[in-house]
Amino acid sequence: MKPEVVAGPAELGEGPTWDPAASRLLWVDVLGCEVRAYDPATGTDALLTATEQHVGAAKPRTGGGLVVNLRDGIGLYEPDGSFSWLVDLSSEGCRGNDAAIDAAGNLWAGTMRYDEAPGGGALYRITPDGEVVTVLDDVTVSNGTGWSPDGRLMYYVDSPTRLVDVFDTDPDTGLVTGRRTFVDLNSEAPALPDGLTVDADGCVWVALWDGGSVRRYTPDGALDRVIEFPAIRTTACAFGGPDLRDLYVTSARVGLPPGSPSAGSLFVIPDAGQGLPAYSFG
Secondary structure, X not given: OOOEEEEOOOOEEEEEEEEOOOOEEEEEEOOOOEEEEEEOOOOXXXXXXXXXXXEEEEEEEOOOOEEEEEOOEEEEEXXXXXXXXXXXXXXXXXXXXXXXXXXXXXXXXXXXXXXXXXXXXXXXXXXXXXOEEEEEEEEOEEEEEEEOOOOOEEEEXXXXXXXXXXXXXXXXXXXXXXXXXXXXXHHHOXXXXXXXXXXXXXXXXXXXXXXXXXXXXXXXXXXXXXXXOOOOEEEEEEEXXXXXXXXXXXXXXXXXXXXXXXXXXXXXXXXXXOEOXXXXXX
16 A cells, blocks of 8 residues: 555645545645645646635535634635625634544534643534534543444544544434543654544544644454654545545645645545545534
């Protein structure tokens, strides 16, 4: 499984998300304030929209357009490119970070402080009509979020803990309980768990910041596979392509010295596994 560079570089590439309606991969450059779209059919990567604030994640909306996790809250782009705010989450020194959409069409959006002060972030669940539920507070760097195939487990990363945690989840209410450790990476310092995705077998794929790799863990938490990358700051991963079998991985070059040619690239590993269906907001 050799990674192939398909796009980039980005300063801080993040949030790969398959958009099934448009058959494209959405991803963002957080610090570049860009939402990009990679078309695997043509091999082209294009700027979809430039945002006026740092953008932690961009996800497709039912009926077209985007929902974005910005510095000051959750915004909506219509198919014609017009923008409106859905939720104000503004807090001095904070920004939106990674996000995910559950099977009910809700957005789970994380935040963090720019200085990464402990406890300065949160994880919110936002409904399509703008209702906000604080799922977790006292978070430092809210990152990867994903669900088991049956929707009854939620996996979650607060990066500085070096843990991937798992919760019991009620798919009907979104209530999460019983937080416990799924994978402990404290022996892997300086690597930090970042974004994640769950495949059709219930295995959890985790990108490691300063670890230059993506790791696959079985549902019981056993390390099953390691894919190494020519970019030390791998940030997030998601399955895409027509059959959801290609694994896309983002990376960052922020904070790295010159001479890291693949840093910030968007990579693909063809036929890496079988992904779960991608959901849209609303």
